Amino acid sequence: MKISFARSRCECQARLVAKLDEQRHVLQAYAIDASGHQEPAPAHSIGAHRDRFDIGWLCSICGRNVLRSFNADALLWTEEAPSPASS
Secondary structure, three states: EEEEEEEEEOOOOEEEEEEEOOOOOOOEEHHHHHHHHOOOEEEEOOOOOOOEEEEEEOOOOOOOOOEEEOOOOOOOEOOOOOHHHHH
């Protein structure tokens, strides 16, 4: 399966990351604070089928709802290595 990562910043300056599948749906998302501590951050894709789509995060650092737009053509796709449990 191919994956991509969408990255942005919250207003609190936490780094927001969403791991996307080939349909641009969020598989996993997290926020990273200034000290590098990573926490899960709920996120979802909006209009993933469109060339320009949005990702909405709930920043787990400050509690803000964050909406960012992305262009599908700008995503970099890589092949995800299979997990050891599935081999």
